[in-house]
Amino acid sequence: MEWQPIVPFEPIRTETAPSGDGWVGQIKWDGTRILTYASGGTVRLFNRKGHERTLQYPELLDLSSYCTAESVILDGEVIAIADGRPNFQEVMRRDSVRKAQHLALAQKQVPISYMIFDMPYLDGEWITDKPLRERQRLLQERVRGNATVQLVPSVAGMNDLFGVMKQHKMEGIVCKDLESKYLIGGKDKRWQKMKIYNDLVAVVGGVTHRAGQVNALMLGLYDAEGRLWYIGHAGTGRFTQQTWRELTEKVREMTLPERPFVNVPERSKDAVWIKPLLTVKVSYMEWTAGRTLRQPSIQALVGAQPADCTFGQLDG
Structure with missing residues (x-):
């Protein structure tokens, strides 16, 4: 299958967490948005702007080591840790590699993790119309963590999570409606980001x-x-x-x-x-x-x- 990179769903900015039982909070990672496209044994990586990043993150190319799907699009954030927390400048050192001969050194200097939070496509079917709670269930079934890949946990206490992120000087959180569909190219209040400045x-x-x-x-x-x-x-x-x-x-x-x-x-x-x-x-x-x-x-x-x-x- 020849993939055409999608424009991923984006959150809007908010100063206060939405209320109600139908919302969850997730950590907003200070990294770079990377979507994994896999089909027929081929895996390619693209950023949110549709620029290919397959060269830069070879740790993610062995799909079978962390996902059981035959074909899939995984949506997540690639991060690099410095001083105990995600550091955007560090992950950009990896993202800026353009020649294969420089990659081994970059991998050694800047190890990365892939934090997966959504899955708009699974085994030949677009699942963008399924609610987030269902997509999360499918993620739990199909993606297993390893040393590099993890699923982003969802928590009900969004304000508590935001407080913890402040304490640890993290980027913030994203609040998500559990009934939200995945809107390709979209940006609306069903996903809301609270950032720490x-x-x-x-x-x-x-x-x-x-x-x-x-x-x-x-x-x-x-x-x-x-x-x-x-x-x-x-x-x-x-x-x-x-x-x-x-x-x-x-x-x-x-x-x-x-x-x-x-x-x-x-x-x-x-x-x-x-x-x-x-x-x-x-x-x-x-x-x-x-x-x-x-x-x-x-x-x-x-x-x-x-x-x-x-x-x-x-x-x-």
């Missing part, structure tokens, strides 16, 4: 423009010696179009000829440097190995003193 107040040391309007902020924090370090850029969040327009006017009077950051930011080529006077509250997932913010999101302009925007915030 950190917050800090950062200095704006530069901006980028699109069509003459500021579209992203270049963020920084001061170290103990009073040096400003670039920590990432953010163009998403809660700013309205009016806020972006007002900001565009404001920074015109704040430009600098040289960057105010000690280190060289990404996107420096397109940056307009400004006096580090503006401060913003930013939420983010975590710090990367390169000391920049992962998934920063602008929450608001704030009136904090720039000198107070230090790495010391991270100790609280």
